[in-house]
Amino acid sequence: MTLDMVCNFRKCRKSLSNQAWVTTCSHAFCIEHGKTEFKRNIDNTLTCPACGNELRDKFDVIQADLRPSETFKSIVLAGMKPDTIMDVAMRAMSFWSYQVEQETLYQESLAKHTREKVQCLEEINTLNTQKLKAELETCKRKISTLQTEFNKKRKHAEELAASLEDKTRKIQKLTFQLEAQKRKDIRVDNFERSSSNQEQCMDISDLVGNRATSEDFVFRPAKDTEDSHRMPTPKTPMFDFRNRKKPQSHFTFRPLPH
Ligand SMILES: [Zn+2]
Numbered sequence: 068m069t070l071d072m073v074c075n076f077r078k079c080r081k082s083l084s085n086q087a088w089v090t091t092c093s094h095a096f097c098i099e100h101g102k103t104e105f106k107r108n109i110d111n112t113l114t115c116p117a118c119g120n121e122l123r124d125k126f127d128v129i130q131a132d133l134r135p136s137e138t139f140k141s142i143v144l145a146g147m148k149p150d151t152i153m154d155v156a157m158r159a160m161s162f163w164s165y166q167v168e169q170e171t172l173y174q175e176s177l178a179k180h181t182r183e184k185v186q187c188l189e190e191i192n193t194l195n196t197q198k199l200k201a202e203l204e205t206c207k208r209k210i211s212t213l214q215t216e217f218n219k220k221r222k223h224a225e226e227l228a229a230s231l232e233d234k235t236r237k238i239q240k241l242t243f244q245l246e247a248q249k250r251k252d253i254r255v256d257n258f259e260r261s262s263s264n265q266e267q268c269m270d271i272s273d274l275v276g277n278r279a280t281s282e283d284f285v286f287r288p289a290k291d292t293e294d295s296h297r298m299p300t301p302k303t304p305m306f307d308f309r310n311r312k313k314p315q316s317h318f319t320f321r322p323l324p325h
């Protein structure tokens with residue numbers, strides 16, 4: 068299987084499989100570019116858009132059928148002498164060889180350009196890889212340093228927590244001892260106050276037993292009259308509270324406002 072030619076117009080490279088414009092300078096073009104580039108002007112001069120050669124003769128550029136019919140194949144060289152037939156065939160093969168050579172050069176150039184681009188990308192990739200490796204090593208060192216610092220801080224925090232726990236236990240122990248001492252002091256104080264009250268009670272008893280006689284306390288009526296020693300009557304009570312002033316209260320009770 069042979070590959071198709073491609074249009075030789077700049078950056079076109081359209082595949083030529085059925086129809087093409089071909090020139091005696093061995094260039095081929097697609098139908099679109101052939102129509103635009105090979106319009107005969109007044110001077111009847113044309114120029115190949117690929118190589119710049121002048122195409123003066125009417126057979127310097129023709130529209131060729133790349134898939135000729137069997138009839139055309141039978142008749143196109145019919146009647147010619149063998150050397151002419153071979154000459155025509157050799158020129159056609161030369162045209163094809165030139166196209167293959169041009170395509171090979173183009174592909175080699177494209178491959179070279181691609182290799183150079185790949186090589187450039189590989190160099191960039193190598194540089195980026197080295198840069199990333201260096202950054203990675205730096206990050207590893209930073210992580211190691213931070214890990215060491217973190218371990219130190221954690222150890223210090225654990226020591227502080229242990230110290231806090233120990234001090235908390237001491238505070239609880241001292242608080243317990245303080246509460247116990249307070250309860251002990253309260254019991255001693257109550258005991259001393261109780262003892263003092265008993266002594267006072269004993270003094271009062273002594274006072275009552277030794278000093279208080281029936282003559283020290285005399286109950287007298289409100290009116291010391293001659294009738295006071297008589298039995299009281301309903302009209303004349305033993306004690307007169309009528310003129311007694313009612314003690315004034317220090318508190319006044321009022322209803323709550325709504
Ligand atoms: Zn083209």
Ligand SMILES: [Zn+2]
Binds near residue numbers: 118
């Ligand atoms: Zn040309």
